[in-house]
Amino acid sequence: MAETAAEARNPRERYRAQVRAEIKEHAWEQIATAGVPALSLNAIARQMGMSGPALYRYFANRDDLITELIRDAYRSLDETLAAAASGGADLAGLAHALREWALADPQRYFLIYGTPVPGYHAPQDTTETSARIMATLLDACTAALAPDAPATLFGAHLADHRDWARDHPAPPEALHRALSFWTRLHGLLSLELAGHFTGMAFDPALFFAAELADLTDRA
Template identity: 60%
Template sequence: MADSVRSPRERYREQVRDEVKRHAWEQIASAGVTALSLNAIAKEMGMSGPALYRYFASRDELITALIRDAYRSLADTVRAAAEGGTTAVALAGVIRGWALQDPHRYLLIYGTPVPGYHAPEDITAISDELLAVLLVVCADPAAEDQKSPFDVLLGAKRGWVAKVLASPRTVHRALSFWTRVQGVLSLELAGHFAPMGIDPGLLLAEEVAEL
């Protein structure tokens, strides 16, 4: 909703929520998401715990807001790259750039699951937007006849695979793209490549190019 049509109370509420999320990211960066505490955030903001709960009713609600923002940011970044015309290799670089810009944001959505937390369905809907872009970028009509055993397995599946409106071969390529990107990024952000002195960006580009 545009600021011009929101009431002063709505704008103030959004400002407070944004400040809460900023403090939450700081907590996550220093101690991890499992240490996230609304009471600690309230203290930092000079508020009482009950006052803060008017803006976020629970820790899980705050985590959901952070995850939703992260997915929305990544989905918008990927879509913008695809609309401008891109290759799979270039798109992998865009995703890597997004992850390196804020590693904690990346790790919140693709790192270790938060114990006891379950994301709502609208989060899945946003992640499906990413898949839709990958299916377009990874489509290769010339390779449709080159079916692997996994392609055959996907073709026999109902449910999720049937919903994406793409061939099993394209779904396989998109999944392979995603696993290679996430594999390299996870190792890079965890610092495993640093002792090797290699260029993770070049490794990622070559991994995706092999597809």
């Protein structure tokens, strides 16, 4: 049987990967407790019984660690939606996959779609992953678009303002639908995960389904 990439690593490389994974686990715990601004590599080092300088051999600084967490989060969502699409999920199926992914780990969701970390700039490669996520959504929106879908004023605007969609061939109305889908569902998820629906005596899942039905019925 052929070795996997992990099995092919030498012991030092495997140990390094294990330590980095443990550091990231502690980082997520800190973020869940006190938020990203409070993230401290020295605190993680103490939890792991390491010295600060020893931990810095695995992550150069706090921003280096945040970058890795952001990459992991984007990669996870990209893989989740791509797997759903490969399994035949339509636009509604992608929406439910997005919600399940967000509910499974709200801190991971907020790290990439919440308030930007002060003084931090995300790396370029996360933009590439984000573009793949949007391409998956654009594929679904294009497939769901009715042949006689009426043109919209904003759709006409997007015909000449589509750089954000890269080279995806989606027609303007599919671009409009993708943006509506993305912004409305993220708005719902952000409010739900932040607890703003608590005490309002309605089921957030039913609200999500109702908004999704409105979006897909008009596709």
